[in-house]
Amino acid sequence: MIVLLIYVAVFVVSFFVVMKLIKPGARKDFTSLKTVTFGDESAVRSNRTASVISILTLFLLWGMFTGSALLPKFLHAPGPFEGLARFDYTAEAPGREPATATVTVLVHPIEQEAKAPEVEAGDGWAKNDSATVGMWRSGLIQVDRNDEVTKADGAKVVAVNGQPIVPGGEVITDFGRVGMSQKGTLNFEPKKGWQMEPIWLPAPEAVMARLIDIAQEGFRGSTLWQHLGWSLFRVIAGFFFGALVGIPLGYAMGLSDWFRGWFDPIVEFMRPVPPLALIPLVIIWAGIGEAGKIILLFLAALWIMAIAARSGVSGVKISKVHAAYSLGASKAQIMRYVIIPNSLPDIFTGARVAMGVCWGTVVAAELVAAEKGAGMMIMVASKFQNTDIVIMGIILIGIIGFGIDMLMRWAERVLVPWKGKG
């Protein structure tokens, strides 16, 4: 909730600040002269500053709530309590005056071993205690253990820091919460603060460090590049075979009644089936090895490419085909010089979609079963609560998916410059 509020606040404040700083009329192009911008989609241009602030805000929030060393301390959300916590307890025993003693608790980072601090016993019949509790954890503290009268002899704690406490109740101190169990034992829970425990969300620099570590050391017997490379290889192989079969199939469907009639029901049925739903069947039939994964990606790409090629053929303006026939072109020449070039833009659009779907499917398939691959990496890491690897994997998967799309767009611009110009 507080995260959302900060996010909205940064959004609103940066909007006003940037609007104030950037003088209207700084840009002198044609669009800047348009007075009707609300509703004119062409006048809406992505604001670069907003994009930069947006990304920085995400990292800022990430850093704030993980206590990142990359951020100055004052920006951190209140962290968990660490250090020496103290509270007093007051005990009563039959036949004795109530006595008060101090408990000193060392709250330490979980991954470090800690020794309870030495404390003096004090003079009352209730002696001072010491204990250790990990950050974000809680611990039972048997304060009566070293007292002259123990719980077994009838002693009981009646107050913490002067405030009365009963079994099941609690007292909030400056260092955290002191609760009392039904049996009368004290339970100390140091303040958790607002930061995330690294096991849920590691700091950005921890993820970065892990990335460097895995890039150098590898993960589970393969280097990082092998994991990513295998995923990419599967995508490219599956896509390649899918295109190899799908494009001719789509052409045939666009050019022949019989092919259209024969394959339409199959293609239209398979198209809405998400490739992920095929994973179990493919595993049963082809096992969890490379063959199974490539078959799955082949199936994911096949229908998309077939439909793209089909729509590429049906998108040919009939006047172009007529013109080519009246210029003396044979059927083979019509195919080579008219239908194929005319369908390339559609095929490229299909290829972009297919690559995106394949990339998503390969990660999912590797989550299910694989020895190498980006999906396998994050799946195995999650089983060991290596959240930093999981986050690193997700970021890498995102970057590669984005890179694939950029590459396809670039190829499209270079190879089919006539797209949308017919």
Add this chain to the structure above:
Amino acid sequence: MSGLEIENISMRFDLPNGTSVQALKNVSLNLKAGQLLSVLGPSGCGKTTLLNIVAGFLAPTEGRIVLNGHEVRGPDAERGMVFQQGALFEWMSVRDNVGFGPRMKGMAKADKDKIVNHLLDVVGLRDFKEKAVYELSGGMQQRVALARCLANEPDVILMDEPLGALDALTREKMQSLVLKLWKETGKTIILITHSVEEALLLGERLLVMAPRPGRIHKEYRLPFAEMGVGEDLREVKKHPEFARTREEILGMIWDMEEEIMGRQEAGA
């Protein structure tokens, strides 16, 4: 036997709703080699259907087309087509578009280049040889389409409203170009148009068609095309006979349109 014979063409086809349409009925016409025919008529009179039948894209239900003594059975390089627009191959440069026909025939590159260069000179696009066709204006694109058609040396050129999408000024320039090319090449040309003025200017013979069923309503033989070759077309339009014929044909087409409207209202 040289020339194009349209012999008693009828065209009738069924619609999905069970009725059938008589698009053309008993259309007959003889066109001598080198004649320029323009075809006019209200929409739905079957003029484009007729052109597609001559081109060989559609088979008539009755009658036949005979060109130079043999029957037309499908599209062929002897009958070139110029479309309204969008029929150029945008994945090819201007030069490759114009050279498409010769290339399909397997002509040697040197011969092909000669033809292409010559035609690009004729239509005034020499400097745009390497451009992509989508970089050209509409008028320039239609000049490419004309050159592409001529490069193939067809016997007959069929034009389906080739200038319909151009602005008035470009259109006038293109009309002069069509006349010039007609005179220089001596091709037989059939030109379909919506514009009465264009039909008068470019038609050595002019066919007015009537709708439902599509048929020949009236034929004219006109002097304006000959007059217009190499002349200012605006001067031709000032001719009193031009104005008189234009009014006559406009009246004719108006009557047809009104009859259609009346029939639709009576039907509704």
